[in-house]
Structures are given as C-alpha cells and as structure tokens.
Amino acid sequence: MAANPVGWHVYRYDLERPALDLPEYLSPYAPDLRTWIERLGGGHGQRFLLGPDGLPDLRVNAFFASPTMRNLSDLTNRDYAYSLALWLNFLLVLGRGWWEATEDDAAEFQFWRLTDPGNDQRVQKSSFAKDVAGCKKFYKWAGRRYQVVDPFDELEYERGRRQENVKWLDPAAIRRWRDLGLRGRGLDGRRDRRWRGRNDQRDGAFVDGLYGTGLRLTSWGSVVLPELPRMAPGRGYFTCSLADECAKGGNGYTYWMPRTVAAGVHAYREGARARAVRQAQESGLYEAVRGMRVARLPRRGGGVEIPDGSGGMVRKAWNDVPPQVRKRLFIETRQGLEPLSLWLNEDGLPREEHGWHHTFEAANTRIADLGLENFTCTAHMHRHSFALRWYSVGKLVWKQQLGHLTEDETRDFRDQFGDHWHLVQTMLGHLSVETTKSVYLGPFRNLQVELLLAHAEGFPVARFMADAFAGHSRVRTDPLAVTR
Numbered sequence: 001m002a003a004n005p006v007g008w009h010v011y012r013y014d015l016e017r018p019a020l021d022l023p024e025y026l027s028p029y030a031p032d033l034r035t036w037i038e039r040l041g042g043g044h045g046q047r048f049l050l051g052p053d054g055l056p057d058l059r060v061n062a063f064f065a066s067p068t069m070r071n072l073s074d075l076t077n078r079d080y081a082y083s084l085a086l087w088l089n090f091l092l093v094l095g096r097g098w099w100e101a102t103e104d105d106a107a108e109f110q111f112w113r114l115t116d117p118g119n120d121q122r123v124q125k126s127s128f129a130k131d132v133a134g135c136k137k138f139y140k141w142a143g144r145r146y147q148v149v150d151p152f153d154e155l156e157y158e159r160g161r162r163q164e165n166v167k168w169l170d171p172a173a174i175r176r177w178r179d180l181g182l183r184g185r186g187l188d189g190r191r192d193r194r195w196r197g198r199n200d201q202r203d204g205a206f207v208d209g210l211y212g213t214g215l216r217l218t219s220w221g222s223v224v225l226p227e228l229p230r231m232a233p234g235r236g237y238f239t240c241s242l243a244d245e246c247a248k249g250g251n252g253y254t255y256w257m258p259r260t261v262a263a264g265v266h267a268y269r270e271g272a273r274a275r276a277v278r279q280a281q282e283s284g285l286y287e288a289v290r291g292m293r294v295a296r297l298p299r300r301g302g303g304v305e306i307p308d309g310s311g312g313m314v315r316k317a318w319n320d321v322p323p324q325v326r327k328r329l330f331i332e333t334r335q336g337l338e339p340l341s342l343w344l345n346e347d348g349l350p351r352e353e354h355g356w357h358h359t360f361e362a363a364n365t366r367i368a369d370l371g372l373e374n375f376t377c378t379a380h381m382h383r384h385s386f387a388l389r390w391y392s393v394g395k396l397v398w399k400q401q402l403g404h405l406t407e408d409e410t411r412d413f414r415d416q417f418g419d420h421w422h423l424v425q426t427m428l429g430h431l432s433v434e435t436t437k438s439v440y441l442g443p444f445r446n447l448q449v450e451l452l453l454a455h456a457e458g459f460p461v462a463r464f465m466a467d468a469f470a471g472h473s474r475v476r477t478d479p480l481a482v483t484r
Contacts, residue, residue: 006052006089007051007052007085007088007089007092008049008050008051008052008085008088008089008092009049009050009085010047010048010049010078010081010082010085011047011048011049011050012045012046012047012048012352012354013037013042013043013044013045013046013048014044014045015034015037015038015042015043015044015290015291020032020033020034021033022036040058040061040065041062041065042061042065043065043070044290044291045074045324045352046064046065046070047064047077047078047081048061048064049061049064049081049084049085049088051088052092057098059142059145059146060084060088060098060138063138063141063142064077064081066141068137068141069137073218073248074218074323074324074353075218075353078353078354079130079134080133080134080137080138081134082134083130083131083132083133083134083135084134084135084138086131087109087131087134087135090105090108090109090112091105094108098138098142098148099142099146099148101151102151103151103153103154103155105151106135106151106152106155107155109131110128110155110157113127113128113131114128125157125158128157129157129158132152132155132157135152136150136152136153139151139152139153167381167384167474167475167476168381168384168385168388168469168474168475168476169377169381169382169385169475169476169477170385170388170389170462170465170466170469170475170476170477170478171385171389171462171465171466172462172466172477172478172481173375173476173477173478173479174211174377174382174385175478176375176478176479176480176481177363177367177375177377178204178207178208180363180366180367180370180372181362181363181364181366181367181377182197182200182203182204182207182359182363183197183200183204184197184200186370187370187371187372187480198346199272199346199359201267201268201271201272202268202272202273202343202344203359203363204264205261205264205265205267205268206220206221206343206356206359207379207382208260208261208264209257209261209264209265210379210382210383210386211382211385211386212257212258212260212261212386213240213255213256213257213258213261213386214255214382214383214386214387214390214427214428214429215242215255215383216248216379216380216383217353217356217357217379217380218246218248218323218353219242219246219247219248221323221343221351221353221356222243222246222323222326222341223246223342223343224318224326224329224340224341224342225269225340225341225342226297226302226304226318226340227240227241227243227318227342228262228265228266228269228342229257229262231259231262231263231266235259236258236259237256237257237258237259238256238257238259238262239254239256240254240255240256240257241253241254241255241319242254242255242429243318243319243320243321244319244320245319245320245321245322245323246322246323246326247429249431251429251431252319252429253426253429254426255427255429256427265342269342273342273344276344276345276346276347276348277335277338277339277344277348278335279347279348280347280348280349281335281336281337281338281348285347285348285349286330286336286337286338286339286348287337289328289330289349291328292328292330292337293306293307293325293328293329293330294307294330294331294332294337295307295329295330295331295340296313296331297331298315302317302318303315303316303317303318304316304318304321304329304340306321306325306329326340326341326350327339327341327350327352328350329341356379357379360377360378360379363377364376364377372479375476375479383428386427386428387424387427387428387436388465388469388475389465390424390427391424392465394424424436466478466481
C-alpha cells in the first residue's frame with residue numbers, strides 16, 4: 001500500500017464491493033482482503049486510520065471496532081475519528097507516539113488549535129472541545145488496555161457557545177451557491193462549458209431539500225422511497241414525518257416539504273436515480289451486495305416487512321428502522337432488485353453520509369476556483385438558514401395578525417399559541433424553544449419592528465431578508481448581487 005504523503009488519514013471499510021485478492025505473500029493469513037478485515041474485527045462502514053507509512057496502528061483501529069465507538073452516532077463517530085487523526089498528526093510533528101504524549105503536549109495542541117498565529121486554520125472553542133472529547137474517549141478506552149495516561153485529563157478548556165459557529169445564508173445566497181457549486185453555472189449565470197459534473201440533478205435536489213425542510217444531513221439522507229409524499233395539485237407544502245431512529249437524540253418530528261422540493265426529488269427519482277438503478281440491475285451489482293435484505297411493502301397499514309434471519313418476515317414501522325438498516329433494504333420489482341433508499345451513488349448503491357460531505361467540499365472548491373472568496377457553505381448552514389427564513393416569515397405574519405390587538409391581548413395570544421420562536425422550534429424539531437433561541441438568536445436581534453412592518457405588505461421574503469441582513473457579519477448574501 002502506498003504511503004500517505006501527509007500524516008494520518010481517515011478511511012472507511014467498504015465490504016459491499018467485490019472482495020479484493022491479497023498479495024501472494026499474505027495469502028496464508030486470509031484468502032482475500034474482506035476476510036482479513038472481518039478477522040480483525042472490522043465491519044462495513046467502520047472507520048480506520050492509516051499512518052504516513054501507509055500502515056495502520058492496529059491498537060488505534062481496534063478502538064474504532066470497539067463497542068465504545070460502535071454505539072455512537074455515525075456523525076459523532078466521524079468527528080471523533082478526524083479529531084484523533086488530527087492529534088496523531090500533531091504528535092507526528094513532535095516526534096512522539098500517542099502512548100508517549102504528555103499534558104504539555106495537550107496544552108501545546110490547544111494553543112496551536114485556538115491561538116497560534118502561525119496556524120491559518122485556527123478553530124472556535126466549540127470545535128476544539130469536540131477534538132478533546134474524541135481524544136479523551138480514545139485514551140479512556142486505551143488506558144484500560146495499554147496502561148497509558150490520558151494527556152487531556154487535566155487540560156482546562158472552555159466548550160464555547162454553539163452560537164460561535166452558526167452562520168447563515170439568505171435565499172439569494174443559497175441559490176447562488178447551489179448554481180455555482182453544484183449545477184455548473186458561471187459567474188454570469190450561464191452554464192460553464194468546462195463543467196464536467198455528472199450528478200447535477202441529484203445534488204441539486206438534495207441541497208434544495210436541506211434548505212426547504214430544515215432537516216439535518218443525516219436525517220434527509222436517510223429518507224426512503226415510501227416516505228416521499230405523493231404529488232397533489234394545489235398543495236404548496238406536504239406534511240412528512242421524520243423517524244425517531246433517523247433523528248438526533250431519537251426524537252422524530254413532523255416536517256414540511258415545499259412543493260418545489262418534492263417536485264425536484266420526484267424528478268431525480270424518475271431521472272438520474274432510475275438510470276443508476278437500471279445500470280446496476282443490468283450489471284448484476286445488487287445480487288452481490290453483502291448484508292442485503294429483500295423487504296416487502298405491505299399494501300395496507302404502511303411500514304415494511306424485513307427478513308428476520310430465520311426464514312420469516314417481521315413487520316416494522318418506518319419510525320423504528322435506523323439509517324444503516326435502511327441502506328440495506330431492497331425490493332423486488334419487475335426489472336429486478338432496487339434499493340429503498342432515495343439517495344444513491346452513480347453506481348446505484350445507497351449513498352453514505354461521507355459522500356455528501358465530499359459533495360459540499362467539492363462545491364466549495366469549485367466556487368473558490370471561480371474567484372469568489374469566503375463564499376462557502378456546509379450542510380448545517382442550510383438548516384441555520386432555514387431557521388432564519390422562517391423566523392423572518394413568522395415575524396411578518398405575527399405582526400400582520402396581531403397588529404390590531406392591545407398589548408394585553410397580544411400577551412394572552414402568545415401565552416396560548418406561542419410566538420415566532422415557537423414556529424421556528426416546531427419547524428426545526430427542537431424539544432425546547434430555549435434551544436432554538438440559544439443557537440439562533442444572534443442576527444435575529446437586528447430585525448427592527450419598523451423595518452418588518454415596512455416590508456409586510458406584498459414584499460417578497462427573499463428581497464426583505466437580503467435588505468435586512470445585508471450588513472450582518474455572519475449572514476451571507478449573494479456575492480454577485482452585492483457587487484453589481
């Protein structure tokens with residue numbers, strides 16, 4: 001295996017691909033690579049690290065195979081893996097192994113991550129707190145097995161406020177980022193002849209859904225075909241349910257899908273997705289998928305029937321089916337097997353979360369190459385921006401509806417029905433309105449009542465938001481519109 005040019009890197013096992021033969025000198029250990037990985041305790045989708053020499057540290061990778069890591073959510077698992085790789089790379093510069101690290105090394109790591117003027121990629125306190133959490137999790141596990149001391153044990157650090165990393169885009173900026181980064185448009189709005197993207201329809205539908213529904217990336221990426229709303233005339237929004245097993249903290253909730261989003265998703269299903277499925281069926285790829293379960297969709301009552309491993313079928317509500325199980329569910333169609341997962345890779349297999357992170361990274365790189373600086377976006381910024389939009393809508397509607405009431409009557413109304421904050425809380429699926437306020441309050445303080453009322457009558461929300469937040473340091477608008 002070739003050496004890594006820059007330190008430690010994070011990878012994932014993909015055991016659904018055809019097994020690769022091992023070099024002859026390794027054949028006494030296992031017949032193929034997949035078998036060898038499984039004998040080492042590795043599972044499909046599990047993360048592992050390779051060092052600068054292209055070799056693993058089996059002790060570190062045993063940590064990723066442990067129940068300690070397997071019991072975490074995939075998002076937390078990913079964050080901890082990258083935090084640990086970052087720490088190992090820092091120690092690599094110091095010439096020390098992870099088992100030799102001291103409290104002074106942890107303090108230097110803190111300085112480098114947060115304060116060091118020589119580090120152009122300094123982070124906020126909340127990001128560093130995540131690094132510390134991942135490293136402490138590793139050392140707690142390793143300490144019991146290898147008698148090593150946790151260098152982070154006595155480190156004093158602040159967790160930081162969640163608000164520090166919250167940034168927003170207004171509707172014009174959302175559209176511009178999508179068109180430039182994912183749909184191959186140039187700065188003039190026309191299609192860039194150099195564009196070689198092959199997944200415009202899928203990626204555009206996915207990010208439109210993030211902004212339109214406010215769902216987290218992992219939740220939106222876990223949707224299956226039976227959960228899609230049926231298109232119906234005269235409906236501007238469709239009421240949908242996020243499963244408990246696919247929601248943060250196991251708390252599912254009702255969300256609303258705009259008609260434009262639903263139309264884009266159905267177009268993807270009937271277009272690019274259908275082509276990928278057809279090609280996979282013709283190549284026989286689906287029959288070779290390991291861990292695949294051929295499910296049945298009951299005609300009545302909803303839910304899904306899943307093989308129970310002993311020749312029978314067990315019926316489950318979609319609310320109780322987690323993302324990783326969903327990605328292994330297929331159904332028999334007249335054309336052959338087809339995944340129930342909505343979002344697929346080009347080869348027709350269900351798309352994993354890390355693939356979407358790569359999509360965002362590639363889009364940001366393309367936009368930077370076009371010459372637009374500081375115009376980046378993440379999946380979670382779509383959720384933040386969704387909250388900002390609905391806060392703005394709620395403010396406008398509340399003022400229109402309550403403007404004729406006295407102060408006491410307005411207070412009584414809010415006590416009974418809530419206010420615009422409760423609207424945003426409901427849309428985001430937060431259990432507490434205080435959570436909504438603590439994360440999203442920042443720029444909303446700039447919403448002057450007079451400004452809102454001036455725009456309340458017949459003024460488009462997108463235009464209103466572009467005007468209201470034009471000067472806010474953490475709300476990005478369309479950079480081309482600003483410069484023109």
